[in-house]
Amino acid sequence: MQPIQRVAVVGAGNMGSGIAQKSAQEEFDVQMVDRELQWVERGQSIIANFLEEAVERRIFSSAQVEAIQGRITGVVGVENTAENTDLVIEAVFEDFDVKTAVFNALDEACGDETILASNTSSLSVNALAEATGRADRFVGLHFFYHPAKNRLVEVIPAESSSQETIDKVVQYCKMLGKVVIVCADRPGFVVNRFFVPWLNEACLLLEEGVANAAQIDAVACKAFRIGLGPFGLMNLTGPPIALHSTDYLAEQLHTPRYTGAANLRALVGANEQWDVSEDATYTPEQYTTVSERLLGVVFGVAAQIVEEDICSMEDVDRGAKVGLRWARGPFEMMNRIGVAEACRMANAYAQTA
Secondary structure, three states, X not given: OOOOOEEEEEOOOHHHHHHHHHHHHOOOXXXXXXXXXXXXXXXXXXXXXXXXXXXXXXXXXXXXXXHHHHOEEEXXXXXXXXXXXXXXXXXXXXXXXXXXXXXXXXXXXXXXOOEEEEEOOXXXXXXXXXXXXXXXXXXXXXXOOOOOOOOEEEEEEOOOOOHHHHHHHHHHHHHOOOEEXXXXXXXXXXXXXXXXXXXXXXXXXXXXXOOOHHHHHHHHHHHHOOOOOHHHHHHHHOHHHHHHHHHHHHHHHOOHHHOOOHHHHHHHHOOOOOOOOOOOOOOHHHHHHHHXXXXXXXXXXXXXXXXXXXXXXXXXXXXXXXXXXXOOOHHHHHHHHOHHHHHHHHHHHHHHO
């Protein structure tokens, strides 16, 4: 099997430039492609700033940075992607029609052996594969932000993906130093399937007046042994992303409980962030209510993931620990709490859904 060496990334935004940067760091030849020169230059600027910081922190030397940037070629226009590219990763806006248009152009520009991949956190990989014109040479990828730092990647084969395609892409991801989870094409894949409802459940707890946002974050940090609670995380990544993701899961999984909470929708509409400045001191009763609801949703959804053969228990735990930086994965937490107690929490959550 000839390994991947020449990579193109379509979309020079924060995610696309990060994938391009990480690929160049690991000595792949990279094209960073966008529709206009200004967007290509913006991507190059994002990379330059990131690498400048890395030099200041003594992660890279100036010579290493020069070599990394030298492996990245800016390309204007998807149609100008090199014909001999081994792998093209599309990293544009999360819209099926936009992605399909990109793949149509790539199918014309690239050689027969080129593998196409979509960096997506939600769209159907099987549907995208059919839209590419080369369904056997297509996979879904879900890089986690920031792709140059976060070590997790979900590889989602389409039903039509050839084994050689899967093997080559997994090998490429491992050569990036990634921890790879190969999973089935289901809404939310692995990590977002339990993480996004966890965020929305925190919003519902706030909406119900159980505790304020600072208290809920403090409880979550203790219960999950994490550094940043759900509201702090949403402020960091952007509440609109949380709303889009949870509405998508609600629609695709026919689960009304996942529909974005009214307070989250109002916050996004007002273009605001969560107020996490209030007193974070909570009562024992608040701790019990908040922790059991947040643990219950994670336990219940994690069990569904395994039951649906999306991936193994080990991969669910791996996804939580590597992708989200949780101290323990859902199944490890279940074992620690006790399976019967975890089942009680999951059932209690299910009855509220």
